[in-house]
Amino acid sequence: MRLAVLTDVHANREALEACLAHAKENGAEQYAFLGDLIGYGADPAWVLDTIISYVAKGAHVLMGNHDIGVLQEDRKEMNTTARYVVEWTRNNLSDFHRDFIRDLPMSFQLEGCLFVHANAWAPEKWEYVDGVMEAARSMNATTAPITFCGHVHTPSLYHMNQAGKVGEFTPVPDVSVPLSKLRRWLVQPGSVGQPRDGNPAACYAIFDSLQQELTFYRIPYDAEAASQKVLAAGLPPSLAQRLLHGG
Template sequence: MLLAVLTDLHANREAVEACLAHAEERNADQFAFLGDLIGYGADPAWVVDTVMAYVNRGAYVLMGNHDLGVLHDDRKDMNPNARLVVEWTRQQLTPQQKDFIRDLPMQFELEQCLFVHANAWAPERWEYVDGAMEAARSMRATNAQITFCGHVHTPSLYHMNQAGKVAEFSPVSDLSVPLSKLRRWLVQPGSVGQPRDGNPAACYALFDTQQLELTFFRVPYDTEAAAQKVLAAGLPASLAQRLMHGG
């Protein structure tokens, strides 16, 4: 099965459309959405409806911290901009869309893989895997050979050898990486809707579950249109700038 893995969509219709079209063109068999469908962007209802439609076709989807945030009034753990957008987003969603979000799981397993939004050691606490130490902690918290996670808006690939040593591999777009069965792996596809590595192109990955081959992609999209929507919605201008500059 060729699985498209998308995370941190962040209500960015233009980026989501571009990545879904890109994956469909490459004959993706199935889709996994690793949370944060909403937050930061101006099209939360469209993104949630789109993911719901993919779920009806068998896609997998997880809860992210921004998704959870829209269900609760008090989210002091979020930064002011994120909290402001969550409050705005709450008014944009229907009861049906909120019910869909409320029922999302924190993790799921597929064959030899674990899928979480933030990390494997405590998915509900939203702690970041932002270095080799945290990657090792996450990999040691599960028996899965391969862990896929989002939350960090930069694409990364970590591997652990049989001696427990962890190293990071910097992924290159469109370059297939064989995931050896002799290692453990942690995959961060990067953010579809709000990349933060200085490259505004959307991120996602394709994973061949039979061949154990992983390919990262950067997909250009109409960042200006997405940014203008953020401004037109009255959301913070810094979020529009972040889309334009990838950080």
């Protein structure tokens, strides 16, 4: 099975459209969306409607911290900008959208792999995997040989050998990586809708479960259009600039 793994879409219609089109062209047979479907961007309803249409065809979807934020009154853990956008997003969603979000799980397993938004040790606490220590903690919290997670907006690949030593690998786009069964793996595809590594191109990955190969992709899209929508919606200008500069 060729599984497209997309995370941190953040209500960016243009980026999601580009990634879904690319995934289809590259033989994706199934889709997994790892949370933070909304927040920051200007098209939350369109993004949710699109992902809901994929769920109807068998896609899997997780809850992210920005998703659950629209259901909560108290969001003290979020910064001022994120809280403002969450409130704006809440006011631009229907009851149908909110019900869909409310039913999303914190994790799921597919093809023997674990899928979470933030980490495997406490998915509901939204702690980041942003280094080898956190990656080791996450991999040690599950028996799954491969864990896919989002939350971090930069593509990364961690691996653990049989002695428990963890290393980090910076993936090269369009180059397949064989995931040896002699190691354990933690995959961060990067963000579809708001990359933060200095490259504005959207991120996602395809996992071929038959070949045990993973390919990361960077997909150029109309970031200028997405940025202008953020400004037109009255959202913070810093979010518009972030789309243009990938940071």
